[in-house]
Amino acid sequence: MKALLYLVVYDLPATKAGNKRRQRLHDLLCGYGAWKQYSLFECFLTPKQFASLQHQIEDLIKMGEDAVCIYVLDATAVQRTVVYGVAPPRQETTTIL
Numbered sequence: 305m306k307a308l309l310y311l312v313v314y315d316l317p318a319t320k321a322g323n324k325r326r327q328r329l330h331d332l333l334c335g336y337g338a339w340k341q342y343s344l345f346e347c348f349l350t351p352k353q354f355a356s357l358q359h360q361i362e363d364l365i366k367m368g369e370d371a372v373c374i375y376v377l378d379a380t381a382v383q384r385t386v387v388y389g390v391a392p393p394r395q396e397t398t399t400i401l
Contacts, residue, residue, distance in 0.1 A: 307348040309382050310357075311375040312336075314343045316365070328364055329372070332357075 312333055316326040326343075333339070336357055337347030349357065361372055 306379075307350050307353075308379075309377040310337075310347045310349055310354060311377065312345045312347060312357075312372065313375070314370070314372045316370045321366075322369065325365060325370065329361070332360055332364065 314326070314329055316322045316329070330339070333345040333347070336349065336353065337345045340346050347357070358374075365372055
């Protein structure tokens with residue numbers, strides 16, 4: 305099954321509990337994709353992988369305090385990506401931890 309590119313962006317509060325959740329979220333996302341910016345990951349995922357990631361994020365975050373946005377990009381969006389200074393998004397072998 306073809307993988308799509310998902311951009312995962314998050315913002316968690318700078319509290320002791322928020323920092324702990326942020327680290328756990330970062331560690332989780334490292335198993336699914338490439339860390340591109342402070343709170344942004346590029347993840348090429350199959351539908352099954354995406355569903356698994358969604359459930360894990362829902363279990364990890366605190367709904368009333370945390371914000372996680374997932375943008376779904378199809379193949380045409382990836383092809384039209386304009387990048388300056390670094391390589392454009394590309395699918396690599398993903399290892400789910």
